[in-house]
């Protein structure tokens with residue numbers, strides 16, 4: 001790892017491995033396996049593989065390794081393990097370290113699939129899970145007990161953009177010896193330095209900003225070498241959630257422009273939020289970069305930005321929200337985020353549909369709520385499209 005390089009240089013060069021041809025672009029090693037010079041060499045590699053020695057693509061691959069080294073450098077962690085999707089990263093990070101009887105504390109405001117892993121999967125295997133309001137430090141303090149093994153939260157929640165104070169919650173968790181796992185997807189690797197702020201493990205869905213063009217599913221778990229290679233890797237390589245070399249190549253290419261894209265998208269998101277705030281057709285506009293956001297100070301301190309996502313509640317509920325979405329031209333109705341294309345999502349009927357009504361109410365997922373992932377189009381065109389949508393309400 002080349003620590004003295006700045007982020008944008010790391011995003012272009014870190015982890016590069018070149019074959020004997022000295023190729024400029026990262027090569028895709030589309031191979032499931034690797035030939036050994038002798039039976040003895042095969043035996044030796046299975047006992048312990050060296051830095052540049054690979055066994056099988058489920059265990060590791062040169063293209064995947066480039067991606068892991070690049071993102072670990074950005075994240076400031078010793079190592080990383082690339083996974084087949086963001087959910088493989090979330091479930092892998094937790095399942096690889098937990099056992100029956102362990103206790104986990106998690107914020108309540110989570111993406112539906114994260115909630116499923118914590119509520120339905122881990123509990124089925126005897127893990128006890130306590131959910132808390134992520135913004136309430138006293139609730140974290142009360143829930144973290146000596147047998148708490150892990151603490152999990154989305155640093156900015158999907159879809160209502162509630163922040164969790166990484167530094168404060170990590171300090172509470174560490175007092176009881178718990179491992180802090182942060183899903184940092186909404187904050188992006190550019191605006192958040194979760195490990196520097198106290199987290200132990202950071203997970204991403206690289207399907208989002210890292211790819212940035214909506215092409216491939218992927219994920220990554222970042223942490224210490226001991227955690228990644230001794231806890232995560234054995235679990236992932238034997239259960240099959242590893243990233244494919246082709247996906248790693250897509251992610252490597254995405255990373256070169258990650259910083260530029262996230263900053264341009266955040267700038268546009270701030271502009272859109274400022275225009276929408278105060279519009280009489282909206283109940284509320286949620287954007288952590290607005291002074292009206294209850295955690296604006298925390299967003300500024302923790303991310304130095306309001307991020308690339310915003311949400312707003314259209315008066316008139318589901319019917320009005322649907323009229324709005326159906327009138328959009330540039331902005332696409334979909335459910336990914338962090339894409340170059342701006343995306344409007346109706347969480348109530350799609351990403352969070354599975355949740356019982358009471359839980360949706362508790363999380364602020366109302367029938368009028370729209371989640372907007374701001375892309376790379378000209379912000380003025382986006383604003384015109386949003387205005388046309390609102391006119392149709």
Ligand SMILES: Cc1ncc(COP(=O)(O)O)c(C=O)c1O
Pocket residue numbers: 085086087088090111113114154158183185186205206207208217218219
């Ligand atoms: C906060 C959060 N975590 C995890 C995921 C899962 O990522 P993937 O779809 O790559 O499995 C998502 C996807 O929307 C997400 O929003």
